[in-house]
Amino acid sequence: MRIAVMIAASVLVAGCSQAVDGQARLTEPARPTPSGTTRASPPTTTAPPPTSAPAPRAPVGEVVRWIEAAPPAEPGGFHTANRDGTSTDLGEGVAFTTPTGTSKCITNSRAEGALTCLVDLKDPPPRPAEVYGEWKGGWVDFPGATLDVGSAHADPGPFSDGFGVELPYGRALNFGDYRCRTDPAGLFCVNYAHQAAARFSDAGIEPFGCLRPVSPPPDIGARFSC
Structure with missing residues (x-):
């Protein structure tokens, strides 16, 4: 005993x-x-979200945590585009503009809802010699696996109905495979399907995650690809 x-x-x-x-x-x-x-069992700690906007070449996980730390914006107010006082219902699509007006974004219904933005770049890609028509150096297409900057367009494309309302600083908008957050440092968007992200600002387009610079097609100014 x-x-x-x-x-x-x-x-x-x-x-x-x-x-x-x-x-x-x-x-x-x-x-x-x-x-x-x-x-011994390893500790199960979760990294806190970053307190400031991600720096260039930050890990995509850090970018995602920072975007997700922002309170969500009410999505109902972003399903219309406005042009010359006329509003158009975009259905499940969304459109929004950053507070400075530097980036104007919309989901492209002709490209399976991919994100397309017009960014007022200080130094946009120059027009390639093979391109004809109206060159838009700040036109950005971000379907997820690729990120194209600069292309020629004969018409407004998805912006034919105008632009969306302002997405305030410090708010995040969820739509499709994307989540975007606005900040004075720029607009940050992640595509969850490909774990790819990008920052849109007048200083340039910064890719994160699997996106790497590659040789662009003859009609594209710059391309990043997973």
Whole structure:
């Protein structure tokens, strides 16, 4: 009987550790490995969201956490486009504009809802020699697996119905495979299907995640691809 009591006491001592505040804390028992040895369980901590806009070449996970940290905007107010005082219902599509008006974005119904933006770039890609028609260096197509900057367009395309309302700073908008957040540093958007993201600002287009610069087709100014 005495031996059993001593064994029980030893188990209780092994199951507790002394914290720096002097209080006894119950610790998780070690888990056996296939070889029969024991190994302490790793801590299960979650990284807090970044407190400032992601820097260039930041990991895409950091970009996603920062975008998701913003309170969601009510999506119902972004399903219309306005042109010369006339509003057009976009159905499930969305349109929005950054507070400075630098980026105007819309989902392209002719491209399976891919995100298309007009960005007022300070230094847009120059017109390629092979391109004819009206060159728009700030036209950005972001379907997810690719990100194209600069292309020629004979008509307004998805912007024929105008532009969307302002997406305020510090708010995030969910639509399709995307989530976008506005900030004074620029517009940040992630495409969850491809784990690719981009920042749109007048200083340029910054890719994140799997997007890497590649040789563009003859009619595109610059291309990034997964």
